[in-house]
Amino acid sequence: MHHVDCGFSVLAIYLKKGIPFDVVTFTTPIRGIFTENRVKDAVDFFKKLVREKICEPNEVMYGTVMNGLSKKGHTEKTLSLLRLMEQGNIKPNICNSNIVIDSLCKDRNLDAAISLSNEMNRKGIRSNIITYNSLIDGLFKFGQWEKVRILFSEMVNHNIYPDMHTFNIVIDGLCKEGKVEDAEEVMRHMNEKGVEPNILTYNVIMDGYCLRGQMDRARRIFDFMIDKCIDPDIISYNILINGYCKKKKLDGATQLFREISRRGSKPNIVTYNTILQSLFEVGRIGSAKKFFDEMLSTGLVPDLCIHGTLLNGYFKYGLVDEAMSLFNELERKRGKSDIEFYNVVINGLCKNRKLDKAHAIFEAFFYWTASECENIQYNDKWTLS
DNA sequence: GTAGGACTAG
Numbered sequence: 587m588h589h590v591d592c593g594f595s596v597l598a599i600y601l602k603k604g605i606p607f608d609v610v611t612f613t614t615p616i617r618g619i620f621t622e623n624r625v626k627d628a629v630d631f632f633k634k635l636v637r638e639k640i641c642e643p644n645e646v647m648y649g650t651v652m653n654g655l656s657k658k659g660h661t662e663k664t665l666s667l668l669r670l671m672e673q674g675n676i677k678p679n680i681c682n683s684n685i686v687i688d689s690l691c692k693d694r695n696l697d698a699a700i701s702l703s704n705e706m707n708r709k710g711i712r713s714n715i716i717t718y719n720s721l722i723d724g725l726f727k728f729g730q731w732e733k734v735r736i737l738f739s740e741m742v743n744h745n746i747y748p749d750m751h752t753f754n755i756v757i758d759g760l761c762k763e764g765k766v767e768d769a770e771e772v773m774r775h776m777n778e779k780g781v782e783p784n785i786l787t788y789n790v791i792m793d794g795y796c797l798r799g800q801m802d803r804a805r806r807i808f809d810f811m812i813d814k815c816i817d818p819d820i821i822s823y824n825i826l827i828n829g830y831c832k833k834k835k836l837d838g839a840t841q842l843f844r845e846i847s848r849r850g851s852k853p854n855i856v857t858y859n860t861i862l863q864s865l866f867e868v869g870r871i872g873s874a875k876k877f878f879d880e881m882l883s884t885g886l887v888p889d890l891c892i893h894g895t896l897l898n899g900y901f902k903y904g905l906v907d908e909a910m911s912l913f914n915e916l917e918r919k920r921g922k923s924d925i926e927f928y929n930v931v932i933n934g935l936c937k938n939r940k941l942d943k944a945h946a947i948f949e950a951f952f953y954w955t956a957s958e959c960e961n962i963q964y965n966d967k968w969t970l971s
Numbered sequence: 972g973t974a975g976g977a978c979t980a981g
Contacts, residue, residue, distance in 0.1 A: 613974040649975035656976095684976045691977095719977040754978040761979095789979045796980095824980040831981095856981045863981070891981060 590618035612640070613647045620654030628654055645671075645679050652682060656689035664689050665702075680706075684716050691724030696733075699724060713744070719751045726759030750776075754786050761794025766803075769794055785811070789822050796829030801838070804829055820846070824856050831864035839864065853884075859892045866899035874899060894930050901934025909934055910943075 593615050600607055612635055619628035632651050635641050648671055656664040668686050671678040683706045690699035699721060703713050718741050725734045741747070748756075753776040760769040769791055773783050788811045795804035804826060811818060823846050830838035839861055846853050858881040865874035878896065882888070893916060900909035913931050928951045935944035 608973095610974045617974070644974095646975045651975095653975060679975095681976045686976095688977065714976095716977045721977095723978065749977095751978050756978095758978065784978095786979050793979065819979095821980050826980095828980065854980095859981045861981095895981080 588618075588621065590615060590622055593618055607641070609641050609644050609647055613650050616647065616650050617654070620650075620657070623658070625654065625658050625660070644676060645682060648676065648678070649681050649685060652685045656685055656692075661686070661689040661693050661695070678711065680711050680714055680717070683711050684714075684720060687717055688720040691720050694724070694728055696721070696724050696728055696730065700733075713746075715741075715746050715749055715752070718746060719749075719755055722752065723755045723759075726755060727762070748779075748781075750781050750784060750787075753781055754784075754790060757787060758790040761790055761797070764794075764798060766791060766794035766798065766800075785816050785819055785822070788816065789819075789825055792822065792829075793825045796825055796832070799829075799833055801826075801829050801833060801835070818849070818851070820851050820854050820857065823851065824854075824860060827857060828860045831860055831867075834864070834868065836861075836864055836868065855881075855886055855889055855892060858886065859895055862892065862899075863895050866895065866902065869903070871899070871903055871905075890926065894926060897927070897930045897934060901930075901938060904938060906935070906938050906940060 597607075597611070597615065599605075600611065616628050616632055619631060629651065632643070632647070636643060648667065652664045652667050655667070665686050668678055668682055671682060683702070687699045687703050687706075690696070690702065703717055703721065707713055718737060721737055722734055725731075725737065738748075753772060757769045757772050760766070760772065773787060773791065776783060776787075788807055792804045792807045795801070795807065808818060808822065808826060811822070823842060827839045827842050830836070830842065843853065843857065843861060846857070858877065862874055862877055865871075865877060878888075878892075881892075893912070896912060897909050900906070900912070909931070913927070916927065928947065932944045932948055935941070935947070
């Protein structure tokens, strides 16, 4: 329920009353801390558990920490944790290995991912369908089609066959390349193989048509999906709304926006951001501000992306004071954590001929970053004691 | 019917 603090309160009661706990009791809050983006806290908690021998970690607990680290972009640390496991009593299993392989793929480090999977196979940790799916997705997104073919035959030689994820990965890969017809062909093929397309399949194909600006075809998939009794989710709506926005058909977008709640779904931060971007794009600044306020009144919490949209929008129309007051407020609230913000503000100030101000912000951020990097680098080694 | 890994949107 995203109430990690309440979880810890319950944990305190456990400990006070002497209710028995196990490794599951502690793995759950680790995952919770990660979902709150508190990477360092999660890792410190994990280390404390091990150091003070409060509980013996198992493969799942290691996996939870590794997954948290990898999803926040700390591939190096994820890999070193795998290496640490290999030296200790709890040997890594295929899940632990897959987390690192996927992380390497997401970093576009495909050679390293493939060589790690080969290494793990030699050590007796055999690749499964998830390993292959991660690799195929990475190779596809990186345009290495030939290697995908090799992996496919390798997979089938090992009696591992494509599942729904595999098909969706391939369909998405084709769509992003603009080959939506081929993607639809693969969808028919998966039907023949007895793998039913799911909502993800349809969403990906709709996005493919949207990317080519073919809104009629995207809309046809949307209707087809409903015929098949698959309810569109918020992502389906966001894909279509984005399609309309990119074609500057704001009417179509707002019409769909109103339809969301009628169909029992709820707009999310992505929905608002997509439309907000478009309002700025066509210069409807007043509507954009009103729309953002409307979002706040629904209780949605703005994120990095939508703040970036606001900043960009203000700068684009020369509203420097407005942009800077938002920026100062954000800096106060979040601390200096997101380089993207600084890029937006520095770029905006430069475009508005405020070079001195831009330079001052650059300097401040530069020195702050340098000292942060020092902190991180000296802590890079994994020691659990 | 207690915890971990792969695929979609801004």
